[in-house]
Amino acid sequence: MRFGNRLMQQAEDLSQFSQSEIGLTRTYLTAQHRQAGDYLLALMREAGMQADYDALGNVVGHYAGTDPDAPAIISGSHMDSVVNAGKYDGLFGVLSAIACVRDLHERGIKLAFPLEVVAFCDEEGVRFNVTMIGSAALSGHFDPAWLTRMDAEGISMSEALLAFGGDPAAWGPLRREVKRVACFIESHIEQGPVLLNEGYAVGVVTAIAGCTRVKISLAGLAGHAGTVPMPGRRDALAAAAEMTLAVERVGLERADRVVATVGKFEVAEGGAVNVIAGAVSFTIDLRSGDDAARHEALQTLRAALAEIAQRRGVTLDWQQFYALDAAPRDAGLQMQLAQAITHCGLEVRHLPSGAGHDAMQFAAATPTAMLFVRCGNGGISHNPLETMTADDAETATRVLLHFIEHFTLN
Secondary structure, X not given: OOOXXXXXXXXXXXXXXXXXXXXXOOOOOOXXXXXXXXXXXXXXXXXXXXXXXXXXXXXXXXXXXXXXXXXXXXXXXXXXXXXXXXXXOOHHHHXXXXXXXXXXXXXXXXXXXXXXXXXXXXXXXXXXXXXXXXXXXXXXXXXXXXXXXXXOOOOEHHHHHHHHOOOHHHOHHHOOOHHHEEEEEEEEEOOOOHHHHHOOOEEEEEEEOEEEEEXXXXXXXXXXXXXXXXXXXXXXXXXXXXXXXXXXXXXXXXXXXXXXXXXXXXXXXXXXXXXXXXXXXXXEEEEEOOHHHHHHHHHHHHHHHHHHHHHHOOXXXXXXXXXXXXXXXXXXXXXXXXXXXXXXXXXXXXXXXXXXXXXXXXXXXOOEEEEXXXXXXXXXXXXXXXXXXXHHHHXXXXXXXXXXXXXXXX
16 A cells, blocks of 8 residues: 555554543644644655744745746644544645645656645634634735734634744735646545435535625513413514524425524523523534525524524524625636546545645636545544544555646646
8 A cells, every 4th residue: 555554553652642541632733733733744755855843833835846936835734623523524634735736756757847745734723713814824815913813711812823933924925926826736535424424535616605604683571480371472483493494494405405403492591490481592503615606595594493493482682793605616627637537446526525625725816626535434524433444544645646736837
């Protein structure tokens, strides 16, 4: 096996750099970030790249091409994790890209264009509640206001960067000039069951879903559970429960295009067993690879929740606090990825991504592509049970390498 076993061992090695003893937790600008970064730096340098940390803590490797004026292919993913994560989310895309460069270097091959491999410092946003920090900087979307964000210990991002050895004032020059980037390609585990259930090792991502998030706050009338008659109640919890089912129904009615989730659900002050709930809040996460479908579902849902609130005598406060448009993948690069999959003797499966990825940040600046890789255990991710096989790691890396070696500008 050319790649798979080595990649699995590298992922195992990296899983040791964790802030928790159970599962994997690795957040931005921590000692574990440094440990993982140093490990990846060593791999990049062994693979023939010039590599180092940049000002924000991304680890960047450069493999020169024969034409110094040619735009570069950038490939990679993130090295941070959620709390109690698995071993492959993000990191597989970094390790697979390094393996491709190593293979080219060992065969003495220099391509016409340079290759950059990036291990992005923070995609998950756990520590400072800001996502895709590293890829935002390279793609020109970094917001300097983020530097004032505080973590749970009251440490600002700027302070943490200085302690890490970074430079919070040097984020601007990290932006890649559009004319110097040919494309961005990210390899990533699917984090879902589609490829597993249908028997595909890899798939071509058609779009990364757009997302709208809303906080719903309901105010009813608290009362004694034993003395207030059922017909006259203004029960905020019962209203929220019906609204939760309405969220599910809107998703189910559009299951081929939309997913809808209630993720947080809170009764004011925790509620009490003998009190009718007077105030409840919950969140809605609505996603689709089709922005028009997402917007239509959102309006349908807003009308449905308003009707429930009126009928049940509760007031509803709708606060949209996040929105991100869908990011379609470049059609020409999808074709080139499909050709690479076919070359490896596999059937091609196209599918959207319901999760956000670093590749989204580059969509406005350069053509982007994503290769999904099958994961096991029912497609579970963001969980210590997340898994993949050496065979699939091998296949995905062969596909990525073929794509890189045969890449053509659209």
